[in-house]
Amino acid sequence: MILIVVKFPVRPERAEEWASLAAEYARAVNAEEGCLFFEWSRSIEEPDTWVCVEGFRDAAAGGAHTSTDAFRQFVEQAPDLVARQPQIIYVDAPDVSGWGPMGEISPRS
Numbered sequence: 001m002i003l004i005v006v007k008f009p010v011r012p013e014r015a016e017e018w019a020s021l022a023a024e025y026a027r028a029v030n031a032e033e034g035c036l037f038f039e040w041s042r043s044i045e046e047p048d049t050w051v052c053v054e055g056f057r058d059a060a061a062g063g064a065h066t067s068t069d070a071f072r073q074f075v076e077q078a079p080d081l082v083a084r085q086p087q088i089i090y091v092d093a094p095d096v097s098g099w100g101p102m103g104e105i106s107p108r109s
Contacts, residue, residue, distance in 0.1 A: 001036065001098065002062040003091040006052045007043075009083040015048065018081045021074065022050060028070035029054065034061020036098050048083065059092060 010018045022040050029038040036055040043049040056062040065071055078086075 001093050001096045002056040002059055003089075003093055003096070004052070004054045004056075004062070005089045006054075006086050007088075008050045008052065008078070008086045009046070010048050010050055010081055011083045012048050014081045018050065021077055021081065025070060025074045028068070029065065032061070032065055032068065034058070034064055055098065058094075 008018075026038050026040055029035055034057040036057060038052070038054040041051045041053070043051060056065060
């Protein structure tokens with residue numbers, strides 16, 4: 001599995017445009033064959049920072065993702081909406097296939 005986490009610092013005055021772009025992009029990426037998951041969150045400490053967490057089946061699926069129209073459109077539009085260059089973490093975890101349960105927390109009855 002390829003795990004990617006990206007922090008996007010968004011210009012506050014462009015927040016509505018970003019939210020629309022982010023939602024559209026998430027729908028497109030989640031529909032890709034090799035996508036295991038794609039989610040957006042917002043930072044509690046920095047509300048103008050959006051965090052993308054995405055997982056792809058393997059490096060080939062990640063590579064296919066970067067050649068989609070959705071990726072090209074996102075990369076074209078995002079520079080007008082971000083305040084600074086996004087920061088990324090990219091991990092190739094070949095023995096991981098997706099989410100697993102967290103052992104320390106379970107719902108109380």
